[in-house]
Amino acid sequence: MPGPRWGRRGASRGGPDDESVLIAGGDEPTASAAQADAVVAALAEAHRSEWAFVLSATVRVTGDLDLAQECAQEAYVRALQAWTRDGIPARPGAWLTTAARNQALDRLRREVSLRRKLPLLVEPVGTGPHDPADEHEPDAAVPDDRLRLVFTCCHPALAPEARVALTLRLVCGVPTSDVARAFLVSESTMAARITRAKKKITAAQIPYRVPERADLSERLDSVLTAVHLLFSTGHTAGEGDALVREDLCDRALHLARTLAALLPEQAEARGLLGLLLLTDARRATRTDERGRLLLLADQDRTRWDQRAILEGLTVTAGALASGPPGRFTLQAAIAGVHAVAPSPELTDWPRIVHLYDLLLAVWNTPVVALNRAAAVAFADGPAAALPLLDELASDPRIADYPYLHATRAHLLQRLGDAAAAARSYRRARELTANAAEQAFLDDRLAEVGDPDTPIG
Numbered sequence: 001m002p003g004p005r006w007g008r009r010g011a012s013r014g015g016p017d018d019e020s021v022l023i024a025g026g027d028e029p030t031a032s033a034a035q036a037d038a039v040v041a042a043l044a045e046a047h048r049s050e051w052a053f054v055l056s057a058t059v060r061v062t063g064d065l066d067l068a069q070e071c072a073q074e075a076y077v078r079a080l081q082a083w084t085r086d087g088i089p090a091r092p093g094a095w096l097t098t099a100a101r102n103q104a105l106d107r108l109r110r111e112v113s114l115r116r117k118l119p120l121l122v123e124p125v126g127t128g129p130h131d132p133a134d135e136h137e138p139d140a141a142v143p144d145d146r147l148r149l150v151f152t153c154c155h156p157a158l159a160p161e162a163r164v165a166l167t168l169r170l171v172c173g174v175p176t177s178d179v180a181r182a183f184l185v186s187e188s189t190m191a192a193r194i195t196r197a198k199k200k201i202t203a204a205q206i207p208y209r210v211p212e213r214a215d216l217s218e219r220l221d222s223v224l225t226a227v228h229l230l231f232s233t234g235h236t237a238g239e240g241d242a243l244v245r246e247d248l249c250d251r252a253l254h255l256a257r258t259l260a261a262l263l264p265e266q267a268e269a270r271g272l273l274g275l276l277l278l279t280d281a282r283r284a285t286r287t288d289e290r291g292r293l294l295l296l297a298d299q300d301r302t303r304w305d306q307r308a309i310l311e312g313l314t315v316t317a318g319a320l321a322s323g324p325p326g327r328f329t330l331q332a333a334i335a336g337v338h339a340v341a342p343s344p345e346l347t348d349w350p351r352i353v354h355l356y357d358l359l360l361a362v363w364n365t366p367v368v369a370l371n372r373a374a375a376v377a378f379a380d381g382p383a384a385a386l387p388l389l390d391e392l393a394s395d396p397r398i399a400d401y402p403y404l405h406a407t408r409a410h411l412l413q414r415l416g417d418a419a420a421a422a423r424s425y426r427r428a429r430e431l432t433a434n435a436a437e438q439a440f441l442d443d444r445l446a447e448v449g450d451p452d453t454p455i456g
Helices: 019-025 033-062 065-086 092-110 112-121 132-136 145-153 160-171 176-182 187-203 217-235 246-262 267-280 306-320 327-340 349-362 366-380 382-393 402-414 418-430 435-447
Strands: none
Touching: 033 065, 033 092, 033 145, 033 160, 033 246, 065 092, 065 187, 145 160, 145 217, 145 246, 160 176, 160 187, 160 217, 176 187, 176 217, 217 246, 217 267, 246 267, 267 306, 267 327, 306 327, 327 349, 349 366, 366 382, 366 402, 382 402, 402 418, 402 435, 418 435
């Protein structure tokens, strides 16, 4: 029997993170300012931590992605007034899930054309996203509701990049601008790509149905890519004052752990977990006391999380022993070399260059080539790496990538060409929207004596 279908039901409303909605809903005159602030804070936290759970549970009722989004967003809007009046519930996620599912059921019942399909769509309202009863359902091959929706969005009928983009935007709540940055395309291009993916889901009548366990592997690469990009978006935020979005990093780590436990036979799932653990082990040392970016060479290695490093190395070693390594396992191996180096000077840079050579053989992207060039600069000197950057600069996919220009500037600075370094630092500064990275680049511009660098 075919599963329920995803169909478009109209434009989505503003979500709970839409400031105009929050202001419009805050009309409870007897509530104190402190109570109102507490409710807004609780809703913001519930959006960060529970949105995917609420959406997944609602899609399982509606079988319609857009309708589920509308109902989930409406639940957050209703929560603003209800929680201000009645107090914040002990389990905000369960409250929001019940409200969204009830809203979905009401919408379905009002549509006469769908009445005969209700027995196929409706689950008991009391079953929440964390309910252990879910483990006995046919789609319990994926026990995490967020991961269920990720696997569902990564349907083979969609183009690989569309699967990942749709997952990041819909399930993980990553802004379209950040998704576009991850794929090295413009925001308008990415918005159109996501829209086309949603339309294809409708046109092809792709069912909202988690694949059987035997079919998970064909979607695994897209799922791993989505989780990796989610972590990357949190590891270095595209915009804002803070360098790190800890909520996104933590969410990606949880999903990676779940994947590795769910599919222990998949070496790349373990490789991804190893990569995230080894990279995240440096989280506390990536900025100084003023919140400014610190390069790897300037970080206090004694403050790296040794427990995470040990776990990451163990997981990575297991993935490497499972056969020819894939792209996530090779990246984990590179992170492992950095993790065990007692200092920048004692880092095994030739080994890192070799690992990047292996990575390029299985994943030839301009960003990987850029990272390899940076490693060459440490292994063989900046003069050996500059021609590699010149070649990359002609690739339109990376021509406006801020890290290309920042890397070039750093190499020119090491070679003593302050004027050329300043030009490249300025270009990187123009292309960067994160305040921590902007401050770092301002410091570098001051070092090379750029007259246009702001003072103070």
